[in-house]
Structure formats: C-alpha cells, structure tokens
Amino acid sequence: MFRKAHCFIALVFLLSLLGGCKDNRTGRGNDALRIGDYARAVSNFSAVLDDNPLDRDARYGLALSYYAIAEDKERIKAGAAPLWERTVQEFQVLWNVDSSFKIREAYSNSLFYLAKATLGENSRANVLPLLERSIALDSLNYFSFNLKALILESLERTEEARDLYIYTITREPRFLSAYINLGNLYWREGDVSSAWDIWSMGLKQDAQNATLLHWTRIAEDSLKAMIDAGKL
Amino acid sequence: MNIVRSISRGFLLHRGGEAALYKVESVSGKPYTLKLYNSGTAFDTGIIGAIADSTVAGTYRIAEYGEIDGSAYILYDYIDGVCSRELSPMPLAFALHTLRRVVTTLAELQKKGVSHGDISPDNIFLDNGGNPVLLDFGICGPGTLQFSAPERIEGKPPSEKADMFSLGALFFFWLTGEQLFDGRDFDEIREKLRSTDKVNPNKILYGKIDSGLAIKPEDLSLLEPLWKGLLAADPECRLENLEELDELLEIALDAQGGQGVHLARQTELMGVTISGILEKNGTKPLENVEFPFFEQEKQKKSPLKKGLLAAAVFIFLVIAAICVFLARGESPSIDETGEALLQKSRSHEMGMPDSEKMPDLEGVLKKLSPEESER
Numbered sequence: 240m241f242r243k244a245h246c247f248i249a250l251v252f253l254l255s256l257l258g259g260c261k262d263n264r265t266g267r268g269n270d271a272l273r274i275g276d277y278a279r280a281v282s283n284f285s286a287v288l289d290d291n292p293l294d295r296d297a298r299y300g301l302a303l304s305y306y307a308i309a310e311d312k313e314r315i316k317a318g319a320a321p322l323w324e325r326t327v328q329e330f331q332v333l334w335n336v337d338s339s340f341k342i343r344e345a346y347s348n349s350l351f352y353l354a355k356a357t358l359g360e361n362s363r364a365n366v367l368p369l370l371e372r373s374i375a376l377d378s379l380n381y382f383s384f385n386l387k388a389l390i391l392e393s394l395e396r397t398e399e400a401r402d403l404y405i406y407t408i409t410r411e412p413r414f415l416s417a418y419i420n421l422g423n424l425y426w427r428e429g430d431v432s433s434a435w436d437i438w439s440m441g442l443k444q445d446a447q448n449a450t451l452l453h454w455t456r457i458a459e460d461s462l463k464a465m466i467d468a469g470k471l
Numbered sequence: 472m473n474i475v476r477s478i479s480r481g482f483l484l485h486r487g488g489e490a491a492l493y494k495v496e497s498v499s500g501k502p503y504t505l506k507l508y509n510s511g512t513a514f515d516t517g518i519i520g521a522i523a524d525s526t527v528a529g530t531y532r533i534a535e536y537g538e539i540d541g542s543a544y545i546l547y548d549y550i551d552g553v554c555s556r557e558l559s560p561m562p563l564a565f566a567l568h569t570l571r572r573v574v575t576t577l578a579e580l581q582k583k584g585v586s587h588g589d590i591s592p593d594n595i596f597l598d599n600g601g602n603p604v605l606l607d608f609g610i611c612g613p614g615t616l617q618f619s620a621p622e623r624i625e626g627k628p629p630s631e632k633a634d635m636f637s638l639g640a641l642f643f644f645w646l647t648g649e650q651l652f653d654g655r656d657f658d659e660i661r662e663k664l665r666s667t668d669k670v671n672p673n674k675i676l677y678g679k680i681d682s683g684l685a686i687k688p689e690d691l692s693l694l695e696p697l698w699k700g701l702l703a704a705d706p707e708c709r710l711e712n713l714e715e716l717d718e719l720l721e722i723a724l725d726a727q728g729g730q731g732v733h734l735a736r737q738t739e740l741m742g743v744t745i746s747g748i749l750e751k752n753g754t755k756p757l758e759n760v761e762f763p764f765f766e767q768e769k770q771k772k773s774p775l776k777k778g779l780l781a782a783a784v785f786i787f788l789v790i791a792a793i794c795v796f797l798a799r800g801e802s803p804s805i806d807e808t809g810e811a812l813l814q815k816s817r818s819h820e821m822g823m824p825d826s827e828k829m830p831d832l833e834g835v836l837k838k839l840s841p842e843e844s845e846r
Binding site (some may be wrong): 251265266269272273296299301303306307308341344345348 | 805808811
C-alpha cells in the first residue's frame, strides 16, 4: 500500500514538474511579448495551448499578443480588422477559462477596436452589439461609450448620444474626445453657446489640445458675429 | 520506509558504554553498520546531518539516522576494514601517510564547519585497500578520554584545535600501540592531559627503540615539530590549523622517502596485514542478534503509522494541488504584462487628437463638423 502511495506521490511530482516546464514556455512567451517579439510570443503560447487548451496564462498571453500585433497595424493604418477579430476570438475562448476582472478590460478594449476597425472597412456595419458587449465587460471603457454615442448620433438618436457624452465627461473628465463630440452635437443643433461651453470645459482639462483650441476659437468668433448681428 | 525498520536481525560487533554496534543487512542485502545508542546517550544531529549530506572522501557514509524506540541510532555503510587500533603499531612512513589523509579529510570537513570531536584509534578504520575512514562524528561528550584535548574535558565543544590535539595522541598510539595519556581513572588521565606540556613523546619513543619499535633515532627529530604543534595544553600554542599540520606531515613524509618505494612497501605489508585480520574476523563467530522489537513495533504501531502516512500523503496532495492550481490559475507576470499593455494602449488613445482616433468616423457617419457647418 505504501509503495503505491509513494508511486502516487512520485506521479504528482512528475506532473508538477511538467507543470513547471509548461510555465517556462509561458514565461518565455511573456518575455517575448514584453520586448515586442510578438511572433515568438504567439509561437510559445500556442505551443503551451497545443498541450493544454485550458491553460489560462497561455491563452491570455496569446490574446494579448494578437492585441499587440493588431494595435501595431492600427497605428500604421493598415487593415487591422482581421487581427482584431482574431484577438476577440482568443479573448472569447479565454472567457470560458477565466472570466475574472483581470481580463475584462483587455477583452472590452479589443471589442472596441474591432468595432472601430470594422467601421473603417464598412461604414454601414452594425457594430453596436460589439460596443454593448464591450461596455458590459467594462463599464469604465469610455472609448466604447464615445464610439457608441457617435453611432447613435449618426442614427439620429441624439438624446441617447448626448446622455452618453455627458455620462462620459462626468465619469472621466480627462476624456477629451467626449468634449469634442458633445460640442459638435450642440454645434450641429445650432446651440453655439453650449458648444462653446463644452469645448471650453475640455480646454480646462488640456489647454494645449489643438482640436479643442480650434473649435473653441470658431465658436467664439460665431458668438461675436451673432452678438454683432444682434442675434444674441 | 526507514531502512532500520526493515532490519530484523544482525550480528553484534561491539557493545560499549555509549552504544552497541551491529552488522546488519537491509532487505536488498546491502550490509550496514547499525550504531544503536544506549538509553540516555545521543549524538549531535547537526553534525551528523552535515556528514550525511556531505560527499567528503574518507568518512563513513551515513544512510540514515534518527531515533527508534527512544534510542538514537545511526545506520551507515558497512566498512569492510580493520580498526586502526588493531593495526598499531604502524611503520612510521605508513602512519605519517595515513595521518596526512585523515588530516585532508578533516580539513575538508572543517570548511563545512564540522569538527570530529572524538578522534581515537577506534574511530578510524582502514579498509581493505589501506584507506583510512573516519567514523563516529557528532559526539556530545568530551570523547575518548585518553585522546581528548584538555579543554574538551573542561566542557569546551569540538574544535579544529581540539581535533589536532587528538591527532597528536592518535599518532603516538599508531606508532607505539600505547596510549600517551593513560591512567587508572578519570582524574589521573585528566591530570596527565593538563600537564601535557611536561610530556616528551620523543623521549618515550626513544626509550622504546631498544624494545623493538621500528623507528630510527634520527627520525625522532622529524617528529619534534609535530608533537610541539599538536600536544600543547593551551590551544593557542598549537598549530594554526589543519593546513599547517598537513605541511609539517608532508615535510616529515618527504624525509621518510615521500611517496616512494619505502612507503609503497610499507603500504603493501599493511595491506597484507589488513587482509589477514579481515580473513580472521570473517571466521570469528559473531553473536547473532534479532531485532524482534522492530517487527513488533511495526505491527503494534502499524495502524497509527498508516494513518499518519495517509494524513501526510493527503496534506502533501492538497499542497501540491493548490500549487498546481495557483500555477495554472494565475500568473502575476502575464497579468502584469496585460495591465501594462492595456495602459499603454489607452494612453495612446487618450493622447491622440480626435481626428486621429476616429479616422473614418466623420466620413463614415457623414457627420457635420463645425467647419462644414460654417461653410
């Protein structure tokens, strides 16, 4: 009986050892990812997943690798949609293994990027479900709120869009895109005064922002013209 | 399972005041020496642990040690050899050569912080190749009285300097077959040890030359620095360390013809002597001893032991499972990478002008910009 017990202990040790080997490969993938060697990172994480598709770290590493590759493509304005699609796929699989808070942000962000890249390729694509999923995963993902608001605005759901912009600015006052877009919304409605208010609020967050400076100046000029014309 | 638990019988080699020695065999047939300490005596587990873990040549190989039935024990590889007491007196060159090998072993152990503490003729065996093997480390008391340094009798712990004193007394014994510090009782031996500075070993050796001691008068001058450096009552007056002793021994050995024919001849003769003694010992009837208490113990405590083992295995498995689970479930490094990557990604987004962030949206969604409205 004791001999059997010893064999069992030895087996557990062996498995732990194998676990250690696996972790080394995951570690190498992680190192490669950190230094920007994404191809090697993908290769290492994939090798671990070939042995154990349930490996959470390797799956997360693989998803992050695709994320980084897609982001690189995004920066050079190359068609990144297929890569974001692949990234989202990996996060979807990862979600089945680990649905902890740790991966939610990255998963949510990759959905935002996929929505954005999809729109870049097809302006009529319905990406709202992607953005809603993104927001459901991370209720602080203001990029998704902002894009969703822009889409709602284009669909003439102006009030919903306005609410989202205001919600975003309230929760994250440093999110300048929301000031710009909310100002634009007021401008298009002909409410120059409100537009100027919003853009000015944005400038308080970043006085050097070129876009906000540009629109604020235009709004000021318009307001002056309106005063001169006796419309205000 | 402990080897000692599997031993049911053996042969009594020696029974002393401190312990009994048995020649035993494991279930695999490998011979061991079992030193079973008498009740109330024990060894320094730190020293024994260090020896068991070390690979220093010239010491016994401890297979296991611990306590059984309330008695401390050490189980070590059986040495097919002869106790150096039985080989004394030895020829001078051979004694010098053997002592030097012992010193080399002790110096190695000293680097690991281990002193012997009980160097005596009984604790050094010579195997059938004539190689010395040191036994019985980790003594808790002062050691064999006639070979102890004066400070050891006063209760000082084992030390390099104390070992050197014992080596001096041992060397004298090897050359003469007699104890330099002998006496009728403890007090007499202690007094001799305390007044060791008054003892002149060369004078004693010289007196024995006429009665057949195989030492030439001219060799005695070679030994003078050894006696002075080893047998001083004050440890501070002894040689600095074992390395210095080794140098003195080398000088003395070189004067004796070094590693040449002289030593080779003596070694060959000692080898014949050792073989003869081993052969004689092989035919000597040994008391056959059974260890029924081991078996009984095994049976008596079997359910408890099994329970404890099962509990230990269970705890181990739980710990292993937790480790494997943690290793699989969470790796701070990959999570850190994820956080860093996301932070970098979002900071890019936050820092970019709106037109950069949404390159196609304005066109795609056909929104009116303030500029367009102006136009």
